[in-house]
Amino acid sequence: MRKKIIAGNWKMNKTPSETVQLINELRPLVASEEVDVVFCVPAISLTKAIEAAQGSNIEIGAENMYYEESGAYTGEIAPNMLTDIGVKYVIIGHSERREYFAETDETVNKKVLKAFEHGITPIVCCGESLTQREQGVTIDWIRQQIKIAFLNVTSEQAKAAVIAYEPIWAIGTGKVATSEQAQEVCAAIRQCIKEIYDEATAEAIRIQYGGSVTADSASELFAQPDIDGGLVGGASLKPDFGKIVNYK
């Protein structure tokens, strides 16, 4: 049985002080032993977030990371800077980073490998555009994203990874995928992992759905056999996130 994992993606929201306030407000609401709960917050707030989450079930994740160890990469964050302060997860290849910061499947792969090298669990994002869905190429596209993202990743590492299926047309739009649409793609992702590795890896890896998840849509989505939780943007900044975590 895979344990569900529900992660908030705060994007570029909340100052460090506001982060402490929001974590204090949310921590009693997201208390759960059944679900892994992760808050991915802006880099500048990570230290304060980790302090504020002490003694709770909340793990803190970063929203991005660079794939080099150190050096002349102005503005970037190295993996050992994250582990040094206790960061456990990192979102890799979110569609906003692909769209606005020129991330590619190849840079996603380098970051995934580097995260594993440092013992950070990557939340690897994939997803199709509306045009791709309308053209009927969704599954082919996602399979290609996954195959490149997991190049040279071992099966032991892949077992511990998290994949977030996030259709771009559903992110921040209020248009949540139907549970059938989300299940179909998450099942295809699991099949792709099985083809790359084996059944055991496919059964172990956790696959989230992300895209306009709310307290209303969470329970049906997360009840699907291949959906192991969610990556939640807008609703993770509100008390509603507690309802999403306790979706049952």
Ligand code: PEP
């Ligand atoms: C996201 O940013 O990963 C996301 C899913 O956003 P939202 O829930 O706001 O659509």
